[in-house]
Amino acid sequence: MAAPLLAATAASTATRSGALRSLLAGILVLPVLLVMLLVVLLGGGLAADAAAVGAPGQLRPGAVPDGYEPLLHQASRTCAGVTAPLLAAQIEVESGWNPRAVSPAGAQGLAQFMPATWAGAGVDGDGNGRRDPFNPADAIASQGAFLCQLLTAVSGDRRLAGDPLDLALAAYNAGLGAVRRAGGIPPYPETQDYVQRIRALIAYYADPAGTAPGAGPPGSWGRPIVGPITSGFGPRWGRLHAGVDFAAPIGTPVHAASDGTVTAAGPASGYGQWVKIAHPGGVSTVYGHISRWTVTVGQGVQPGQLIAYSGNEGRSTGPHLHFETHVNGRAVDPAAFYAAHGAPLQ
Incomplete structure (x- = not known):
């Protein structure tokens, strides 16, 4: 349920007072245009660069109605x-x-907006001049904008502990006020289950294809992720x-840059969480600040195989993937390495 921004919540959606939620919902629901302005002004807490905006994850073909x-994708x-x-x-x-x-x-x-929340956060997603929570185009556009608003709010609040995405989802369900009072995800079983269920389902809806688009045969090199390079070697x-x-x-x-064997997958100092792959010829690659990994140590991987999901863990200034190439234990510029292998990284 799309909770009001400053709502005081109970542990169960079914037992919440609709009247109280409706009253508190209208207190501080920012317009969608302000959401976009905050993204631009405060984007350091959300993205490594403004170019990251508009780089949606891929959906598994046929996964959604x-x-x-x-x-x-538009939302x-x-x-x-x-x-x-x-x-x-x-x-x-x-x-x-x-x-x-x-x-x-x-x-x-679809997105379960309370009427008072919808009054301030509803978006005319299909441009027909009306904002209707029962219209999928309007509901999904509003869902994306409201979740972005919450993600901006929690990412800029250093008093909160936890992954910003988890905090934003908790705020969507329980209210931003409840998250702030708890200093993180509130101790409500419903809210905790809500966050965990969504996190588990992301993998189902994300494209699980074994290879990235355009991945080549063993020995070839490909881009590990879709997105612009915002900081070089x-x-x-x-x-x-x-x-x-x-x-x-x-x-x-x-995705795995090339074929090899996973030598590390999990928590890592500085990187937060990482995956490391050993490739033939003394080459290894590192994928840092990830939110989740899908491989295990000792597992063989092929070029373009799904190995993780990007994140904002560890010493990170915003959501991104940190990617390294090493030759015989020495870090080398990935752009130069790729150019030498006939596979431009840009």
């Missing part, structure tokens, strides 16, 4: 950090893809930046 895929372009698979997973949890759904508390449509902030950074929303699929 007919007609919804373009709406999800995911509202800001960095909100992807089409994320929105799809949230819709399944909110309404089970029923555009006419109405909860016991009065939340409406070389000195930065008084130390060596030993790789390149790709701006990408949290949850964007990360």
Whole structure:
């Protein structure tokens, strides 16, 4: 359920007072245009670069009902950090893809907006001059904009502990006020289950294809992720930046650059979480700041195989993938390495 921005919430959606939520919902729901302005002004907490905005994650073909895929991709372009698979997973949890759904508390449509919240946050997604929570185009556009607003709010609040995406989802369900009072995800079983269910479903809706588009045969090299390079190899902030950074929303699929064997997958100092792959010829690659990994140590991988999802973990200034190439244990410029292998990284 799309909770009001400063709502005080109870542990169960079914038992929340619809009247109280409606009253508090209208207190501080910012216009969608302000959401976009905040993304631009405060984007350092959301993305490594403004170019990351509009780089949605890919949906698994056929995973969503007919007609919804373009709406999800369009909504995911509202800001960095909100992807089409994320929105799809949230819709399944909110309404089970029923555009006419109405909860016991009065939340409406695919994205389960309370009427008072909709009054301030509803978007005319199809440009027909009306804002209707039961219209999928309007509901999905509003869902993306409101989730971006919440993601902006939690990303800029250093008092909160936890992954910004998890916090934003918790705020969507329980209210931003509840998240702030708890200093993180509130201790409500419903809200905790809500976040976990959506996180688990993202993998279902994301493109699970074994290879990235255009991946070549063993020995070939391909881009590890879709997104622009926002920081290159070389000195930065008084130390060596030993790789390149790709701006990408949290949850964007990360693919193996080439064939090899996974030598590390999990928590790593500085990187937050990473995957490391050993390739033939003394070459290894590193994929840092990821939100999740899908491979295990010792597993063989092929070029373009899905290995992780991008994130904002560790020492990171915003959602992105940090990518390194090493030759015989020494970090080398990935752009130069790719050029030498006839596979431009840009």
